[in-house]
Each structure stands twice: as C-alpha cells, then as structure tokens.
Amino acid sequence: MQMSVEKKTMNCLHFIDGQYVESASGKTFVNINPATEEVLGTVAEGGKEEIDRAVTAAKKALKGPWKKMTTHERITILRRIGDIILERKEELARLESLDTGKPYSLSSTLDIPRAAYNFHFFADYLRSVGTEAYQTDDVALNYAIRRPVGVVGLINPWNLPLLLLTWKLAPCLAAGNTAVIKPAEWTPMTATVLGEICQEAGVPDGVVNIVHGFGPNSAGSALTEHPDVNAISFTGETTTGKVIMAAAAKTLKRLSYELGGKNPNIIFADADLDEVIETTLKSSFANQGEVCLAGSRIYVQKPVYEEFLHKFVDRTKELVVGDPFDPKTNVGALISKEHYERVKGYLEIAKEEGEILLGGGRPPGLDKGYFLEPTIIAGVNDQCRVVQEEIFGPVVSVLPFETEEEVIARANDTHYGLSATIWTNDLRRAHRVAGQIEAGIIWVNTWFLRDLRTPFGGMKQSGIGREGGMHSFEFFSELTNVCIKL
Ligand code: NAD
Numbered sequence: 001m002q003m004s005v006e007k008k009t010m011n012c013l014h015f016i017d018g019q020y021v022e023s024a025s026g027k028t029f030v031n032i033n034p035a036t037e038e039v040l041g042t043v044a045e046g047g048k049e050e051i052d053r054a055v056t057a058a059k060k061a062l063k064g065p066w067k068k069m070t071t072h073e074r075i076t077i078l079r080r081i082g083d084i085i086l087e088r089k090e091e092l093a094r095l096e097s098l099d100t101g102k103p104y105s106l107s108s109t110l111d112i113p114r115a116a117y118n119f120h121f122f123a124d125y126l127r128s129v130g131t132e133a134y135q136t137d138d139v140a141l142n143y144a145i146r147r148p149v150g151v152v153g154l155i156n157p158w159n160l161p162l163l164l165l166t167w168k169l170a171p172c173l174a175a176g177n178t179a180v181i182k183p184a185e186w187t188p189m190t191a192t193v194l195g196e197i198c199q200e201a202g203v204p205d206g207v208v209n210i211v212h213g214f215g216p217n218s219a220g221s222a223l224t225e226h227p228d229v230n231a232i233s234f235t236g237e238t239t240t241g242k243v244i245m246a247a248a249a250k251t252l253k254r255l256s257y258e259l260g261g262k263n264p265n266i267i268f269a270d271a272d273l274d275e276v277i278e279t280t281l282k283s284s285f286a287n288q289g290e291v292c293l294a295g296s297r298i299y300v301q302k303p304v305y306e307e308f309l310h311k312f313v314d315r316t317k318e319l320v321v322g323d324p325f326d327p328k329t330n331v332g333a334l335i336s337k338e339h340y341e342r343v344k345g346y347l348e349i350a351k352e353e354g355e356i357l358l359g360g361g362r363p364p365g366l367d368k369g370y371f372l373e374p375t376i377i378a379g380v381n382d383q384c385r386v387v388q389e390e391i392f393g394p395v396v397s398v399l400p401f402e403t404e405e406e407v408i409a410r411a412n413d414t415h416y417g418l419s420a421t422i423w424t425n426d427l428r429r430a431h432r433v434a435g436q437i438e439a440g441i442i443w444v445n446t447w448f449l450r451d452l453r454t455p456f457g458g459m460k461q462s463g464i465g466r467e468g469g470m471h472s473f474e475f476f477s478e479l480t481n482v483c484i485k486l
Pocket residue numbers: 155156157158159160164182183184185213214215216217219220221224235236237238240241243244257258259260261291292293390392418458462463
C-alpha cells in the first residue's frame with residue numbers, strides 16, 4: 001500500500017501471506033473519487049493467479065500458529081483489531097468517504113465505529129460460545145465439537161465497505177478460519193488498510209488475505225471456483241448471487257447470502273407522523289439511498305397520505321446534497337458514473353410510470369461528481385418497475401393504501417424479502433402485521449436499530465442464511481457430533 005495523505009491518493013495492492021504485493025501481470029485499474037471525478041489512485045487487478053496464491057497461503061495458515069492459539073489469545077487479537085480501527089478512525093473514515101462519496105459525518109459515526117465494534121462484539125461473543133451435549137438415557141453420551149470450516153471467501157459490496165467486510169471477517173476469524181477477501185472494485189481503500197491493521201494486531205501471516213479485482217472472469221469468479229475454498233460469504237446483488245451459486249455448486253461450497261431488497265415502509269394513520277417523517281428521511285436517503293435496508297416503497301394509509309406527502313416533501317427539500325467533507329452535507333455522491341447512469345435511467349422510467357414529485361436531477365451548483373437530488377415518486381402502482389426493482393439510490397415511491405390486509409398483500413408482492421418497517425401505535429396491529437410481512441428483519445416504529453446478537457438476513461431472493469451472533473458462528477463452524485456408548 002502506498003498512500004499520500006497530502007495528495008489524497010492511495011495505490012492499493014493485494015495483501016497476501018502478510019505482504020503487500022502487486023499483480024503478477026502488473027495490471028492495475030484506476031480508482032475514482034465519485035464526488036470529484038478525480039483519480040484516487042490505482043488498484044492492483046487480481047485474477048486466478050493472485051487468488052491461487054492467497055488460497056494457498058490461507059490453507060497453509062490453517063495449520064500454523066493460528067490453529068495452536070488459545071481462545072484467549074484469539075480474543076485478544078480480535079479486540080486489538082477493533083482498538084486499532086478506533087485509533088485510526090479519522091483516517092479510515094476519510095478514506096471511506098473519498099472512496100464511496102458518502103458524508104464523512106456518516107463514515108466517522110457509523111461505518112468505522114461499527115467496523116471496530118464488529119471485532120469487539122465477536123471477540124466477546126467467542127468467550128461464551130459453547131456446543132451441544134445430549135445424554136441418551138443410560139445408553140450414550142453425545143457432544144458436539146466446533147471446528148473451523150477452513151478457507152472462506154468473503155465477497156463484499158461497495159455501499160458499506162469496511163462495515164460489511166468486518167461483519168464477515170470478525171466471526172470468520174473468531175471461529176478459527178482463514179480468509180480470502182475480495183473487496184468491491186469501486187471501494188478498495190479501507191480493505192487495503194485492514195491488512196496492515198490485522199498484522200499489527202498479531203494476526204499470523206496468511207490468515208487474512210485481500211485480493212482486489214472485478215467479479216466475472218476476474219478475482220471474484222476465481223475465488224468462487226477455487227476447489228480449496230470451503231465456503232463463500234457473499235453480500236451483493238441478487239443476480240450476482242445466482243451466478244456465484246452456479247460456480248460454487250461445482251465444488252459444493254457452503255454459502256451465505258445477503259442480497260438486495262425493495263423494502264416496504266408501512267405507515268398507518270395512527271402513527272406519530274413527525275417521528276415517522278424524521279426516520280423516513282433516513283430510511284429513504286441516508287448513504288444516498290445506497291442501503292440494502294432502505295425503505296424505498298413507502299405505503300401510507302389514506303387518512304394521512306396527503307399530510308405525510310406534504311411534510312415529507314418539505315423536509316426532503318431541506319436535505320443538503322454535496323461535498324462529503326462538509327459537515328452540513330446530508331447526502332453525498334453516488335458510487336460511480338455507471339451506477340449514476342443506472343439510477344438516472346430509473347428516473348426516466350418513473351416519468352412514464354408516474355410522477356416525480358421532488359428531485360430527479362443534478363443539484364444546482366454541483367457540476368462535477370455523481371450527485372443526485374433526493375427524489376420522491378408518486379402516482380405509481382405496485383407493478384411499476386420503480387416499485388418492483390431495487391434502484392439503490394436516493395429514490396423512493398410513495399403509495400396510498402386503505403386496509404391492513406391490503407397493505408400486507410401489497411408489501412409481500414415482490415420477490416425480495418429483506419426488511420420492513422411498520423409505523424403504528426396499535427400494539428396488536430404491530431404484532432399482527434409483523435408476523436405476516438415476508439421479510440427477515442422487521443422494525444416497528446424505528447429503522448436500522450441493530451443488536452448484533454439478533455438474526456440478520458433476508459427471505460425469498462434477498463438472501464440465504466442469517467448473520468449475527470450465533471448465526472454467524474454456525475455458518476463459520478463445522479460441528480462434529482461424538483457419540484460415546486456408556
Ligand atoms: P455486486 O453483486 O455487483 O458486487 C458485490 C461483489 O461481488 C463485488 O465485490 C463484485 O466484484 C463481486 N462479484 C460480481 N460478480 C461476481 C462474480 N461473477 N463472481 C464473484 N464475485 C462477483 O453488488 P454491489 O453493486 O457491489 O452492491 C450492491 C448490492 O448489494 C445491492 O443489491 C444491495 O442491496 C446489496 N447489499 C445487500 C446487503 C445485505 O445485507 N443484504 C448489504 C449491502 C448491500
């Protein structure tokens with residue numbers, strides 16, 4: 001890794017077997033700052049050869065000092081990684097905002113502190129993880145042994161780069177595995193620094209490896225096809241998940257999937273509207289709407305529809321779009337030109353399918369960078385593409401509804417099933433509706449409130465398996481039952 005703080009540039013290398021290395025071919029690609037369109041540096045472009053080297057190092061490291069460490073030693077190292085992330089919080093938050101275009105006010109208060117907490121949390125969790133034991137009458141005693149799965153491929157998206165990478169890496173290491181990480185090509189910087197942090201914390205060489213590159217015909221596909229990779233934990237688009245599943249089938253790898261979402265935000269007429277609006281601003285536009293959990297389908301009960309729309313539009317107008325490093329900024333830049341064009345394509349569709357009530361364009365005065373005004377769409381129905389497809393930008397649709405039964409059916413009318421928010425002060429209704437919405441994560445009168453012990457993941461085409469607490473440990477562990485005849 002080479003970094004120039006003054007120039008705000010950084011060239012990202014792979015981290016393999018404890019060393020920063022270039023690609024064997026010398027190939028690199030350019031990393032762009034989405035807020036300025038300036039070059040942030042180059043990124044080593046890995047492929048089959050680099051993945052082979054990383055997997056070989058990870059396989060060897062499974063039998064090295066990492067295997068012999070006591071649980072206490074492993075906990076100490078994991079805690080230390082979290083500590084160093086916090087010590088380097090400003091630097092990491094700055095890199096995250098340069099790379100993603102997200103406000104520094106967000107990366108410094110959410111992404112990086114949570115990345116540190118992921119390590120602290122799983123280190124603490126490891127202290128109390130046990131296994132099962134059953135006595136079969138007077139006949140036998142059964143107990144389970146927990147062992148690592150082996151070499152695990154961790155494939156990550158660009159929207160919450162370090163937060164989501166560490167959400168996988170911390171339990172992966174806590175359970176004694178070794179890792180080959182493939183960061184998203186658009187956000188390589190904080191992942192690159194993490195190699196150095198792990199080394200400083202005492203992680204033995206080869207336990208954590210990072211290979212940069214693209215997905216298809218590149219580092220991503222090489223990782224999913226590698227016969228010595230035992231499991232893949234993937235967060236990204238549903239369509240990519242399908243491709244990875246086919247590749248992983250050849251060697252029958254264990255898979256964990258956190259995929260896309262088109263999440264309903266259901267507002268009943270009895271809800272506290274001011275609270276609804278403040279939280280809905282976040283669930284719609286935080287992180288430029290580039291959040292898998294974004295509540296991008298807003299269903300509002302008819303008696304308060306007009307009032308909600310009026311107030312929501314007014315508050316959205318107050319959001320400041322612009323320089324990620326300006327403390328006043330609420331909404332930064334979208335990740336890339338390609339993604340910007342994709343989101344703008346949906347705005348053209350929205351004009352045909354309904355009406356853009358607010359936003360839809362480049363904010364005045366911002367000529368460079370992939371900035372888009374927070375956008376509110378109305379006049380659409382459930383079958384419209386802007387209501388069915390994940391846009392992954394600062395774009396939401398607002399739709400009226402009349403009855404509870406109706407909104408449950410409409411909320412479930414999608415192939416996604418990641419999360420939902422229900423706003424009501426009626427306790428019985430809250431429980432009743434929560435039990436019928438097809439989503440893995442349901443919030444009542446809140447959004448994005450997380451307890452890392454709880455199951456996190458999606459139903460239907462939003463994912464397979466759950467992350468969090470014990471669920472992460474189960475994915476990253478092999479259990480062997482030992483049966484002793486008494
Ligand atoms: P993406 O699927 O395009 O890419 C994710 C990662 O997969 C990248 O590292 C990419 O290089 C890699 N990849 C792409 N093709 C591959 C292939 N054929 N083989 C192996 N690897 C491949 O997703 P993205 O655009 O980076 O992220 C946005 C998506 O992620 C959205 O759909 C969002 O909802 C989802 N997401 C889900 C969660 C969740 O927890 N459910 C969290 C964040 C993001």
